[in-house]
Amino acid sequence: MAKVFHSLITSIDVGTTKISVLIAQKTSDDTVEILGIGKSPSDGLDKGVVVDVARTVQSIKRAVKEAELMAGCSISEAYVGISGSHIHSFNTHGAVPIKRSQVLPSDIQAVLTVAQAVPIEEGQKVLHALPQYFMVDGKDRVVNPLGLHGVRLEAVVHVITGAVFSIQNLMKCCELAGVTVKDIVLEQLASAEGVLSPDERALGVGVLDIGGGTSDFAIYQQSSIRYTKVFPLAGNYFTKDLAVGLRATLHDAERFKREHGFVGYMQQEHDEELEIESVQGNSVHKVSKQQAGYILHARALELFMLLQDDIKRSSLASMMTAGLVITGGGSLLVGIDDLAKKMLGMPVRIGRPRVDCGFSEILNNPTHATGYGLLKYALRKDKQVGMNQMEGPMAQRVFTKMRSWVDKFF
Numbered sequence: 544m545a546k547v548f549h550s551l552i553t554s555i556d557v558g559t560t561k562i563s564v565l566i567a568q569k570t571s572d573d574t575v576e577i578l579g580i581g582k583s584p585s586d587g588l589d590k591g592v593v594v595d596v597a598r599t600v601q602s603i604k605r606a607v608k609e610a611e612l613m614a615g616c617s618i619s620e621a622y623v624g625i626s627g628s629h630i631h632s633f634n635t636h637g638a639v640p641i642k643r644s645q646v647l648p649s650d651i652q653a654v655l656t657v658a659q660a661v662p663i664e665e666g667q668k669v670l671h672a673l674p675q676y677f678m679v680d681g682k683d684r685v686v687n688p689l690g691l692h693g694v695r696l697e698a699v700v701h702v703i704t705g706a707v708f709s710i711q712n713l714m715k716c717c718e719l720a721g722v723t724v725k726d727i728v729l730e731q732l733a734s735a736e737g738v739l740s741p742d743e744r745a746l747g748v749g750v751l752d753i754g755g756g757t758s759d760f761a762i763y764q765q766s767s768i769r770y771t772k773v774f775p776l777a778g779n780y781f782t783k784d785l786a787v788g789l790r791a792t793l794h795d796a797e798r799f800k801r802e803h804g805f806v807g808y809m810q811q812e813h814d815e816e817l818e819i820e821s822v823q824g825n826s827v828h829k830v831s832k833q834q835a836g837y838i839l840h841a842r843a844l845e846l847f848m849l850l851q852d853d854i855k856r857s858s859l860a861s862m863m864t865a866g867l868v869i870t871g872g873g874s875l876l877v878g879i880d881d882l883a884k885k886m887l888g889m890p891v892r893i894g895r896p897r898v899d900c901g902f903s904e905i906l907n908n909p910t911h912a913t914g915y916g917l918l919k920y921a922l923r924k925d926k927q928v929g930m931n932q933m934e935g936p937m938a939q940r941v942f943t944k945m946r947s948w949v950d951k952f953f
């Protein structure tokens with residue numbers, strides 16, 4: 544007899560190097576039980592953006608099938624992550640009169656609509672509009688102003704936009720793979736759900752998801768999003784540098800990086816010469832581990848310099864009281880956390896999904912930060928009552944609009 548599942552939630556992390564699918568069953572307001580995991584190499588994306596629809600559809604289909612077989616059920620809809628350098632974000636402000644001297648849900652909707660009514664770059668669409676805080680009559684910042692008395696309501700909102708075509712392409716790939724997109728979520732928001740603790744989010748923390756194609760950054764403070772940015776530099780560039788510097792094939796450079804790569808310097812007596820496949824093929828030559836370490840160190844330095852510049856330029860350091868959490872596959876490079884600590888002068892830790900259900904030995908890996916975080920995001924969204932957080936009716940309207948563009952596209 545076929546198993547009966549209740550409240551299925553599925554996430555699809557459409558990454559530059561892999562597509563991973565998690566099928567879960569909701570067990571309480573805050574917890575899920577993982578039923579199926581599927582993974583397939585991704586070769587239709589570049590820097591987080593779909594560049595080959597047919598290949599991406601095939602990869603999604605494969606990963607979905609694998610997860611479905613393991614779960615013993617089939618899925619029809621999923622939460623999907625999005626990234627890429629087409630993503631932009633900014634903070635905006637709005638104010639409205641409080642109509643009946645006490646803040647009602649309609650006042651909150653009105654102020655969020657006003658705050659969002661700003662010119663957006665041609666070809667971009669709002670992906671998320673996340674309230675940071677509200678003020679009534681210019682007084683203290685509050686997360687939920689519902690029921691407060693006053694005459695004027697203000698809101699500061701973090702708006703995240705993405706290129707219409709990139710969003711359409713991603714949604715189209717999922718739909719062609721037979722999956723309806725339930726919601727599309729900025730990847731670092733999902734990764735943050737997967738790896739940050741509530742205390743870190745409250746005190747102020749940065750999260751950097753170093754993937755294959757992009758490194759996605761976000762800052763949380765007082766449990767609200769403060770800042771987001773996508774850097775077009777991640778693990779694939781480390782591998783390419785290694786391939787060029789060591790005159791090796793990309794495939795072997797990737798293997799070498801994962802097995803022997805590290806960032807920094809080692810004592811000469813610990814250094815070792817190892818074989819690597821030459822780029823011309825059919826031959827191998829010897830390279831030293833330290834030689835690879837220098838090359839990887841240079842790239843990591845560049846990544847953290849970009850981050851450091853951004854933190855300085857936008858005066859973000861004071862918001863990162865609890866430091867930085869690095870996650871994504873790139874964070875597995877040995878020594879990358881120590882370099883980040885030295886360069887940024889703040890505590891740095893590696894973020895692994897805090898999985899309290901089965902399969903923790905598989906999912907407790909930074910490459911699953913986005914996929915597992917998408918499930919947590921879905922739970923949080925389900926739980927949100929009224930509108931004290933963002934993803935209420937307003938975000939739903941935005942998403943419904945996006946769906947209609949995709950429908951037009953077919």
Ligand SMILES: Nc1ncnc2c1ncn2[C@@H]1O[C@H](COP(=O)(O)OP(=O)(O)OP(=O)(O)O)[C@@H](O)[C@H]1O
Nearest residue numbers: 558559560561754755756757778779871872873875
């Ligand atoms: N043990 C390891 N040591 C070093 N790097 C690693 C290791 N394991 C994975 N990586 C790197 O992590 C990257 C892939 O990470 P991840 O799976 O998070 O990316 P993605 O989600 O596919 O890409 P993106 O998020 O950029 O679209 C690759 O560049 C890979 O080389």
Ligand SMILES: [Mg+2]
Nearest residue numbers: 558754871913
């Ligand atoms: Mg990723």
